[in-house]
């Protein structure tokens with residue numbers, strides 16, 4: 416029987432996801448302890464402005480503006496600040512100190528995943544980022560672990576909820592692109608810079624992460640072909656419907672073999688025509704789905720909420736529980 420341990424959890428960022436993670440950590444303390452054999456003690460939440468309004472009321476004494484200090488001495492660091500710096504520097508510091516790190520930061524993992532994974536490996540720490548792709552949907556762990564004994568041949572993903580929402584409104588309700596985009600914005604689906612969504616940058620970051628894991632190789636984001644949805648017109652959507660198809664912004668990653676036998680990975684994001692009978696055609700609104708084709712398992716589809724504070728917090732908590740169990744097992 417393993418001994419009960421208290422683990423110090425430091426949270427960096429308290430936006431819509433961070434606030435829900437903090438709430439769940441505090442409210443589910445006993446349940447999480449029973450599941451992990453560890454007391455997950457939220458020791459602090461680093462934010463830029465302590466007085467900023469939050470989605471959830473949290474004890475004021477938990478807040479600090481000193482992220483560097485908070486990271487020191489933590490057993491698990493949960494990074495939900497977003498952006499490259501200071502998130503990258505703080506994660507490196509946490510890993511160098513031996514802490515496990517959980518992050519939802521897709522831009523950071525897409526750009527610096529290998530560097531961070533190396534830093535984690537050097538000290539035997541765990542870096543996990545289930546929430547970085549497709550929000551609540553478990554897809555990183557299934558690709559990395561559940562399908563580890565299989566050969567994945569292709570991954571097709573609707574991994575950007577806002578563009579799926581826009582295209583879906585245009586297709587099913589005849590909305591103009593402008594109207595659909597306005598509603599997507601009101602619903603909070605878009606990034607602060609909506610260009611990241613509509614020009615496919617967000618989906619390309621997620622494609623990089625999926626491709627790298629599915630094909631056990633580094634696929635830099637610069638290598639992902641990218642085309643957004645800004646050129647898509649209502650007439651094109653109408654024409655697709657008449658042809659029995661639907662236009663979806665897809666992130667596609669597949670293994671290719673060249674004529675000379677060399678193997679490579681193609682990763683691309685573009686508005687693709689898919690048959691209305693394909694399961695991905697039934698992914699409506701702001702939902703996400705990842706369709707995986709593999710040699711032994713055949714076709715699999717992972718479907719659900721690709722964004723949202725509480726939904727994404729579910730994926731973060733899953734990684735936290737996994738990190739806590741690892742600490743407990745490691746003594």
Ligand code: HSE
Nearest residue numbers: 575576577604606722
């Ligand atoms: N802007 C993103 C989307 C949020 O629309 O999917 C979740 O990553």
